[in-house]
Amino acid sequence: MKKISILGSTGSIGKQTIDIVCKQNDIQILGLTANTNIDLLEKQIELVKPQVVAVMDEQKASILKKKIGSKVEVLSGMDGLIRVATLEKVDIVVTAVVGMIGIRPTVEAIKASKDIALANKETLVTAGQIIMDLIKEYKVNIFPVDSEHSAIFQSLKGENKKEVSKILLTASGGPFRGKNTEQLKDITKAQALNHPNWSMGPKITIDSATLMNKGLEVIEAKWLFDVAPDQIQVVVHPQSIIHSMVEYNDGSVIAQLGVPDMRIPIQYALNYPRRVENNIRKLDLFKVASLTFEEPDIKTFRCLELAYRALEEGGSILSVLNAANELAVKKFLEDKVRFLEIPEIIEYAMDKHCNIKNPSLTNIFEAEKETYEIIESKWG
Numbered sequence: 021m022k023k024i025s026i027l028g029s030t031g032s033i034g035k036q037t038i039d040i041v042c043k044q045n046d047i048q049i050l051g052l053t054a055n056t057n058i059d060l061l062e063k064q065i066e067l068v069k070p071q072v073v074a075v076m077d078e079q080k081a082s083i084l085k086k087k088i089g090s091k092v093e094v095l096s097g098m099d100g101l102i103r104v105a106t107l108e109k110v111d112i113v114v115t116a117v118v119g120m121i122g123i124r125p126t127v128e129a130i131k132a133s134k135d136i137a138l139a140n141k142e143t144l145v146t147a148g149q150i151i152m153d154l155i156k157e158y159k160v161n162i163f164p165v166d167s168e169h170s171a172i173f174q175s176l177k178g179e180n181k182k183e184v185s186k187i188l189l190t191a192s193g194g195p196f197r198g199k200n201t202e203q204l205k206d207i208t209k210a211q212a213l214n215h216p217n218w219s220m221g222p223k224i225t226i227d228s229a230t231l232m233n234k235g236l237e238v239i240e241a242k243w244l245f246d247v248a249p250d251q252i253q254v255v256v257h258p259q260s261i262i263h264s265m266v267e268y269n270d271g272s273v274i275a276q277l278g279v280p281d282m283r284i285p286i287q288y289a290l291n292y293p294r295r296v297e298n299n300i301r302k303l304d305l306f307k308v309a310s311l312t313f314e315e316p317d318i319k320t321f322r323c324l325e326l327a328y329r330a331l332e333e334g335g336s337i338l339s340v341l342n343a344a345n346e347l348a349v350k351k352f353l354e355d356k357v358r359f360l361e362i363p364e365i366i367e368y369a370m371d372k373h374c375n376i377k378n379p380s381l382t383n384i385f386e387a388e389k390e391t392y393e394i395i396e397s398k399w400g
């Protein structure tokens with residue numbers, strides 16, 4: 021019986037992970053975490069009967085504790101998250117929290133010799149070198165959950181990495197594909213939250229609309245697969261059927277295809293190297309009208325260009341890129357800034373940053389704090 025913890029069980033990835041696990045009888049969930057959504061967490065506790073749960077918000081944690089404290093151990097705050105990430109009997113930690121809040125529990129999980137099923141891309145974007153060094157040092161596995169990275173991981177299986185010529189990272193193009201800057205001026209939150217192919221949490225959905233999601237994924241791919249930035253090519257593929265591809269030096273291209281359903285990569289990450297039968301709709305190629313490909317428009321969708329710039333520079337500027345994006349997206353979701361201000365805010369913070377080449381965790385959190393202060397002083 022494989023044992024797992026899910027950090028961020030009440031989110032889009034967290035819920036789908038529980039859905040997958042409940043259909044298998046050989047995986048047990050020992051720990052769950054949420055930020056504030058204790059109503060859903062309570063239902064999940066009834067369903068999966070974990071040993072320990074953690075709620076980031078202290079007040080919500082104490083409400084939950086009073087309600088159901090006898091059924092399960094209820095912890096709070098970052099210490100609680102770390103405890104769930106390091107439970108002695110856990111084999112795999114699913115990192116499904118959103119944002120840089122995932123860094124510390126991921127680091128501690130690796131140090132406690134847990135394998136990581138990684139959805140939380142912001143951790144790898146900001147602390148990629150530290151995480152990948154720890155993965156090697158503690159001899160644990162990192163299984164990508166992000167659909168593109170799962171596709172690349174599968175397309176690399178059994179191959180010689182030295183023979184890879186490039187990674188073709190597919191992008192849907194988001195809800196505004198084909199639009200120009202003028203047309204993006206008055207974009208509403210509702211329009212930006214309307215992803216054409218995937219149902220996801222709000223932050224990543226906005227990232228898909230700005231193409232920052234693809235920028236973060238280029239950086240995630242660099243760390244996971246140890247490839248140079250110029251070996252990662254973004255290909256807009258509006259149907260989201262090909263989840264990414266690897267081109268080899270003989271010109272062969274290996275891809276992974278499937279319906280856009282995150283439960284497939286989640287299940288693969290949890291069961292690797294096994295493939296497990298499920299009741300997820302299968303890809304019917306006769307119903308796919310066409311598979312098309314375009315170049316990304318990085319002049320209109322500037323976030324992707326900014327992500328390539330941060331990757332080229334490397335170091336703490338990656339944390340600035342990510343932290344500025346997290347704050348800009350939060351402000352957009354609160355109707356405090358406009359859609360086109362998102363890249364403007366990120367570029368402003370990046371231009372003001374004094375880069376540190378090999379940042380420690382302290383440097384990373386300082387860069388995050390400094391970024392927030394710089395942005396608040398202009399957009400607060």
Ligand SMILES: NC(=O)C1=CN([C@@H]2O[C@H](COP(=O)(O)OP(=O)(O)OC[C@H]3O[C@@H](n4cnc5c(N)ncnc54)[C@H](OP(=O)(O)O)[C@@H]3O)[C@@H](O)[C@H]2O)C=CC1
Pocket residue numbers: 027028029030031032033034053054055056057058076115116117118119121139140141142165166167218219220221222223224282
């Ligand atoms: N959704 C998807 O299909 C995909 C997501 N990813 C990545 O996976 C991660 C999760 O995304 P998604 O599931 O969409 O996000 P959601 O917003 O749906 O869920 C986020 C989860 O994290 C918790 N959380 C939020 N803020 C905090 C905090 N400050 N401290 C502790 N916990 C917190 C939330 O708790 P609560 O519910 O209480 O707020 C929730 O459980 C992201 O990094 C995203 O980029 C990658 C590929 C696909």
Ligand SMILES: CC(=O)[C@@H](O)[C@H](O)COP(=O)(O)O
Pocket residue numbers: 166167168190191192193194218224227228229233234282
């Ligand atoms: C499901 C998933 O992995 C998302 O990251 C998805 O890729 C978002 O789609 P975009 O290609 O529009 O960013």
Ligand SMILES: [Mn+2]
Pocket residue numbers: 166167168169237
């Ligand atoms: Mn993705």
